[in-house]
Amino acid sequence: MATRGVALTGAGISAESGIPTFRGEGGLWRQYDPVKVATIENFMADPRSYWEVARERGPAVLAAEPNPGHYALSGLEKAGRLVAVITQNTDGLHQDAGTENVIELHGSGRTVECLDCGTRESRADVQRRLDFQLPPRCRICGGSFLKPTAVFFGEPMPEAAVAEAIRLAEQADVMLVVGSSLVVYPAAEIPLVAARAGAPLIVLNAEPTPLDRFAEVVIRGRAGEVLPEIAYRAINPSEGE
Ligand code: NAD
Ligand code: ZN
Numbered sequence: 675m676a677t678r679g680v681a682l683t684g685a686g687i688s689a690e691s692g693i694p695t696f697r698g699e700g701g702l703w704r705q706y707d708p709v710k711v712a713t714i715e716n717f718m719a720d721p722r723s724y725w726e727v728a729r730e731r732g733p734a735v736l737a738a739e740p741n742p743g744h745y746a747l748s749g750l751e752k753a754g755r756l757v758a759v760i761t762q763n764t765d766g767l768h769q770d771a772g773t774e775n776v777i778e779l780h781g782s783g784r785t786v787e788c789l790d791c792g793t794r795e796s797r798a799d800v801q802r803r804l805d806f807q808l809p810p811r812c813r814i815c816g817g818s819f820l821k822p823t824a825v826f827f828g829e830p831m832p833e834a835a836v837a838e839a840i841r842l843a844e845q846a847d848v849m850l851v852v853g854s855s856l857v858v859y860p861a862a863e864i865p866l867v868a869a870r871a872g873a874p875l876i877v878l879n880a881e882p883t884p885l886d887r888f889a890e891v892v893i894r895g896r897a898g899e900v901l902p903e904i905a906y907r908a909i910n911p912s913e914g915e
Contacts, residue, residue, distance in 0.1 A: 675755075675911060676755050676756075676847050676848040676908065677754060677755065677757075677847065678757050678845055678846055678847045678848075679750065679755050679756040679757065679846060679847060679848040679849075679850060679908075680756065680757060680758050680759075680760060680842045680843060680846040680848075680849055680850070680868065680873075681747050681750075681756060681758070681759045681760065681849075681850045681851070681852060682759075682760045682761070682762075682839075682849065682850070682851045682852070682854065682861065682864055682865060683747075683759060683760070683761045683762070683763060683768070683851075683852045683853055683854065683897075684761075684762045684763065684852070684853045684854025684855065684856075684861060685762070685763060685853060685854070686852065686853020686854060686855075686879060686880055686897060687741075687743050687744065687761075687763070687767075687852050687853040687897045687901075688738065688741075688744075688763055688765050688767055688853070689853065689880075689896075689897075690741040690742075690743065690896060690897065690898035691738040691739060691740060691741045691744075691765075691767060692734055692737075692738050693734065693735050693738050693765055695853075695855075711723070711724060711727050712724070712826050712827050713826060713827040713828045714826040714827065714828040714829045715828055717819075717821060717826060718819070721809040721818060721819055721820070721821075722808050722809045724809075725804055725808055725809045725810060726808065728801070728804065729801075729804040729805070729808070732797070732801045732804075733801065735765060735783065736784075736797065736798055736801060738765060738767060739767070739770065740767045740768075740770045740771035741767075741897075741898040742898045742899075742901065742902045743852065743853075743896075743897035743898040743900075743901040743902075744767050744768055744770070744771035744773070745771045745772070745902075746901035746902045746904065746905035747759050747768065747771070747773055747852075747901065747905070748768070748771045748772040748773040749905050749909065750905050750908060750909070751773055751774060751775065752772075753905075753908070753909045755908050755909065756850075757775060757842065757846075758775040758776070758777055758842050759773050759775065759776050759777070760777040760779060760839045760842065760843075760864060761776060761777065761778055761779065761780075762779050762780050762854060762861050763778075763780070764778065764780050764781055764782055764783035764784075764822070764824040764825075765783060765784075766782060766783075766784045777835050777838050777839050777842070778832075778835060779825075779831060779832070779835050779836065779839060779860065779861070780824055780825040780831070781822075781823045781824045781825045781832060782822075782823050782824060783797060783822045783823070783824040784796065784797045784798075784823075785797060785822070785823045786799075786800045786810075786820050786821065786822050786823065787820070787821055787822075787823050788812035788814065788815060788817050788819065788820055789817065789819040789820075789821055790812060790815050790817030790819060791812060791814055791815040791817060793812055793813070793814045793815070794823070795813065797822060800820055831860065836860055839860065839864050840860075840864065840867055843864045843865070843867040843868040843871070843873075844867055844868070844871050845871075846868045846871070846873040847873055848873055848874055848876065849864075849865050849868035849869065849873045849874070849875050849876070850876045850878070850904070851865050851875065851876065851877045851878065851879070851883075851885070851889075852878045852879070852897050852901065853878070853879060853880070853897050854879065854883070855879070855881075855883060856877075856879075856883040856884055856885050857883075857884065862884065862885065865877075865885055865888070866885070866888065869888050874890040874891070875888055875889040875890055875891075876889060876890065876891045876892075876893070876904075877889040877891070877892050877893070878893040878895060878897060878900055878901070878904075879893075879894065880894065880895070880896065881894070882894075
């Protein structure tokens with residue numbers, strides 16, 4: 675019975691909360707050019723274009739609530755089956771669902787930082803002034819480079835989070851991957867670290883992933899539907915067989 679399980683989640687787990695993924699069906703990359711929107715180079719050259727998109731997309735992300743998939747993972751943690759959720763998401767929904775140990779590989783989109791003076795404020799506050807101020811300005815120094823504390827394309831990953839994710843993967847006794855296309859580093863590498871250390875790999879995703887062939891179990895389905903079932907069986911192993 676797993677007691678050191680680790681989950682790795684991507685944008686797919688939040689799709690049923692109404693936050694579109696980047697890749698895959700309904701993915702944002704079919705609407706926006708990611709190079710225009712979420713690279714650090716573009717942001718530094720033209721913060722206004724970033725915030726124009728954020729003005730449209732932000733309210734839905736801020737209003738999103740955890741779905742049964744997020745709650746199933748926090749239930750597994752409370753039941754002592756899961757020690758951590760490693761996530762590529764920046765939406766904060768694992769924390770909202772009650773998961774205590776969340777490793778954010780791509781930072782958080784809920785806080786905004788002034789690149790000139792370092793002052794931080796909530797994304798919700800910045801979001802509110804986009805209707806009359808584009809790009810938004812720092813309330814302390816007036817600077818016009820207010821950047822979400824999420825990792826943009828072209829920025830380094832937070833080293834401590836990556837190191838912790840790898841440590842958890844090495845010690846995992848099962849690795850559950852949910853809603854990630856598994857095509858970018860280190861998301862694609864972390865499950866392999868666990869598998870090499872002997873942990874069985876479970877991949878739950880709406881579409882095939884490059885790591886399916888290394889998995890003990892591949893489930894093609896929706897996270898909000900399948901995860902509660904996985905959690906129920908893990909927590910009540912004697913029932914339902
Ligand atoms: P991705 O967008 O590349 O892939 C998401 C995967 O989830 C796809 O393979 C898709 O088939 C699958 N999927 C879609 N709906 C699903 C569902 N209901 N159940 C199960 N699977 C489903 O996501 P990624 O690999 O996480 O990479 C994109 C990067 O962009 C992330 O690393 C993240 O930093 C950022 N991002 C974050 C959010 C968020 O915070 N919610 C949303 C979009 C993008
Ligand atoms: Zn400032």
